[in-house]
Amino acid sequence: MAMQFLSDNAASVHPKLWEAMRAADAPQAPYDNDALSLALDEAFSALFGRPCTAIWTATGTSANCLALAAMVPPHGGVLCHREAHIETDECGAPGFYTHGAKLILLEGEGAQIAPETIDAAVTAIRKDVHQVQPQAVSVTQASEYGRAYRPAEMAALAAAAGKHGLSLHVDGARFANAVAFLGCTAWEACQGAAALSFGCVKNGGMSAEALVLFDQELADVVRLRRKRAGHLQSKGRFMAAQVLAMLEDDLWLANARHANMAAKELAKAAADRLLHPVEANEVFLKTTAAEREALYAQGFSFYDWGPDAARLVTAWNSRAEHVAALARALAAL
Amino acid sequence: MAMQFLSDNAASVHPKLWEAMRAADAPQAPYDNDALSLALDEAFSALFGRPCTAIWTATGTSANCLALAAMVPPHGGVLCHREAHIETDECGAPGFYTHGAKLILLEGEGAQIAPETIDAAVTAIRKDVHQVQPQAVSVTQASEYGRAYRPAEMAALAAAAGKHGLSLHVDGARFANAVAFLGCTAWEACQGAAALSFGCVKNGGMSAEALVLFDQELADVVRLRRKRAGHLQSKGRFMAAQVLAMLEDDLWLANARHANMAAKELAKAAADRLLHPVEANEVFLKTTAAEREALYAQGFSFYDWGPDAARLVTAWNSRAEHVAALARALAAL
């Protein structure tokens, strides 16, 4: 059996979530009318210190796209990074959910967007009917290269978006890792967002993410669109159970801290190879094919990242001895 | 705690499925590259006695709509019953997935379609660019009123569809109940179908249905569309585990038989009130509001079906004492 650094997507489900799902097995009202689903709003409002509406959905892709579809009309646009997950890894799902709205691609170090990039992009668009007019910005926290926006950066992004009347969406597939790194409050890490895709699956979940709507006026449309997208599961209580268990006693943060620490240990062992500072649970390392072969041969599982790099991902359950072994192997390369 | 006859949608998850999910908890390749997901084709090919491609998806709505979207272009149409689930209970999901194809509504007793109705509907459509041209027929097995198409009826439907070059989709949200009632093979109950939505959730599952493609040329598009719809779960192995457990030792049939027998018992107790013959696990009874109130007062949970009827749904885990109690109560009305 390989030592896993392939993806947090494939990790096991946390025991607390299993427990919560089993406890939810008694018959209840179907769809999202059960007591657990109904408890989500309050749980997330408490976490973020402000009123919000929270709904479960099975995947990050559906969470992202339900949010965008509620923010942006079919003839509109979404500003996002050229390497954003919504652009590169969702098979065009935003185009599907928004009915053809355009992703307007921005540049930025570490798959992060700077406020002035938003400003420049919007300014370059003629305000006429010939060009697609943007209505939203989507950023990823932590970014696709494991970089975390600081609270002040997040505030500046929200201000840049707001200046142009754009709603802010935060793809938080690894939001827990970002908050664990930043040491700030949950809200500080996404402040100004109208909607946050709050990831659970990569962080010990089985099949549930939460879509948190700080702009609660989006809620009615999101609920209709969720049904229309075939994402309103009839036994939704099992999804609510996962999400609530994740919040209980800040399990989400504990899991993320574990993964982050493992990533930090790897980063330390290969400091001179880092392609990006390590701020979450992903480590991108400059490596030759031969070096990667050597690591594979030692039983480590991970992805090549193009011809000259490797991507290592730690998880809530990365085993200390595997991490230590990989750190040694990296140091020895 | 109420005695549940509200919906099989809300029933508990079968212990065998829990076991299978727990057994799938070891890390594996993400998405549908794990061993369990890869085993689906073979399992369903064996069940149906012919080669097919089977994929998991979380809901019946997504299974139905992924199939239809692969069969029908955006400018096309789908013949279905006026009371089909895809028409009345999916918030327009077929319109979403197919990008606006039209559901062309047919009449028929018991929410069932007759072959000659298909023929007449297609014949009435001018073959020009002004009218929507149908490309598929969708029928529900068992129907929305719990009626099962006999094998010969299924064959006749497929022939009527084929005569006009239409693909046949079978919504099998309660396919198990139909097969259990018919006592035929799985294939006989959907023969001629290009695609079958094979329901598990109403039959003891948690969050997985199978979409079975007998027309395997649909598979590539269905896989892309599943991802694009946000339905490619990264820990898909838990869905595959549920589906495989359902097939093992014909658990799906055993569960359905239990539910059907309970429905039969209720039907027998209220034979003079039946709005439809009971062939699956749904019982539609003529009742007054006062009669329903009396039943509610005795602790039975079920849905009003308009002002003059009640819908009772049994499940794989309907308890014998509850069924007997309801039968007695019905007889006493």
Added chain:
Amino acid sequence: MAMQFLSDNAASVHPKLWEAMRAADAPQAPYDNDALSLALDEAFSALFGRPCTAIWTATGTSANCLALAAMVPPHGGVLCHREAHIETDECGAPGFYTHGAKLILLEGEGAQIAPETIDAAVTAIRKDVHQVQPQAVSVTQASEYGRAYRPAEMAALAAAAGKHGLSLHVDGARFANAVAFLGCTAWEACQGAAALSFGCVKNGGMSAEALVLFDQELADVVRLRRKRAGHLQSKGRFMAAQVLAMLEDDLWLANARHANMAAKELAKAAADRLLHPVEANEVFLKTTAAEREALYAQGFSFYDWGPDAARLVTAWNSRAEHVAALARALAAL
């Protein structure tokens, strides 16, 4: 050359429109920034006695669908008659423009809808996320069978729509014929509408209809969607010229009166065969195939309307001698 009663769709272009187009040939600003296009709002505001926004578009289908797409979200619905043009003759264009909103089909004599039918249809829809929620009603003035809603009927329709929060769209492909028949003001014939597709092409135009928005908040979206649908012609001034010429000195009404009178003459000659009262420029007559053959043989061109009927359509340029000849022929059948 046949005597034409086939379709007003195929009639010649009125000389005044040719003149107006020629006069518009001097270079002007492209798209809809020319003086003629900019004059539409005022011309229609004067005609209807209230502020409105009017834009040109090439076809009735695009006018209808741009209006509906601005009124109804993709997950919404539009109530319309089962035989409405948008349902039966636009190849699913409403599904395309609205991104899959559902046409919810109503019954009614003469392809007309009664206010109470709207009420009953809305009431029957559960207010939940499983069923498509309507946002608009579309009626045709005059109807597909040439029936005109009286001002009071129009007001009642608007009230029934408004009671349920639905916007009212009027498909006025033959609006001129209705107003000419009713002898009322333009506004009385569509009162309460949020949008009117004001037909010109069937009434002596070449390639321009007007979409009149009484709910001016729809205008921005309609303009963007028109461009996005490829309907923003760069030499739009020629379309504006047609529409303005049609309004000048009430040419639209004069043309319609001519067509209506011709239809009346035919109706009188075949009073015992009428399938619908003749209130516009269409005459539906019960006829056998042999009778129709006899008419064809005499040089009359028209459509069979199923096996037992004929549809005769008159136009702004129906020639008196052709009408008289057909009247004689009908009387002689």
Added chain:
Amino acid sequence: MAMQFLSDNAASVHPKLWEAMRAADAPQAPYDNDALSLALDEAFSALFGRPCTAIWTATGTSANCLALAAMVPPHGGVLCHREAHIETDECGAPGFYTHGAKLILLEGEGAQIAPETIDAAVTAIRKDVHQVQPQAVSVTQASEYGRAYRPAEMAALAAAAGKHGLSLHVDGARFANAVAFLGCTAWEACQGAAALSFGCVKNGGMSAEALVLFDQELADVVRLRRKRAGHLQSKGRFMAAQVLAMLEDDLWLANARHANMAAKELAKAAADRLLHPVEANEVFLKTTAAEREALYAQGFSFYDWGPDAARLVTAWNSRAEHVAALARALAAL
């Protein structure tokens, strides 16, 4: 009255086209069943020396998008230049017509694409369900900066597309100008294309473009989609008349030659300011705001092209004295 170099989009309609439209005014079968519309296939097959299907549509946007929608499924992608008209100036129409397919943006000098850029772009896309898979390439002939692909370049593009199974679409809004410049056959200028948007409006037309389908299997879908998009005009004979008149005696080439020569004269006068070689009827000149003000003051009408440039467009009817005057003015700057 200004001397017009603003846009060929706004120029007058050629007298031959007026004649042809007037001649088409006799009643004929509606939609595209008239003799003129039916003659398009043959006319274009003769022009291109190979069988093709040709249909009229009102705008370049609709021609482009109908072609792309027939080539590319909603989950697919289209490779095009970052500055392609379909990306920058159609309000997202490709996203609308294709139901959300992605435009995958390429770089290239002069808004032209090199074959190796196609190759590199396709190679970089993972062949899995997570990334959008391209099915077509769209290039503009002449390009958005007035550059013409040579026949050999066109062949190389087609080969690069074909190697990856991609269909080739050519946006020929100014195809006439390209062919006039290249001095090659019509086919050589678009060889290998599956579809060509053959522009007429910028070249003396009023309201008709031709969509030429060399891949005739696209024709049925294109016809249905044209209707569905509201582009099937009932008096289509007036559009066919324009297109046929354009082809007669090579009027399209004569018009384009005139415009090209005028552009050449301007280019010669401002050779040191050219931002792109002038190969069609557009001239992009480096200019200061003050210089442009000086030109405006002399009565020349044109667009600023960002802060540091001007775009001058000539047309089939650019007047010799205006061109000479502008040439002098440019030389004198």
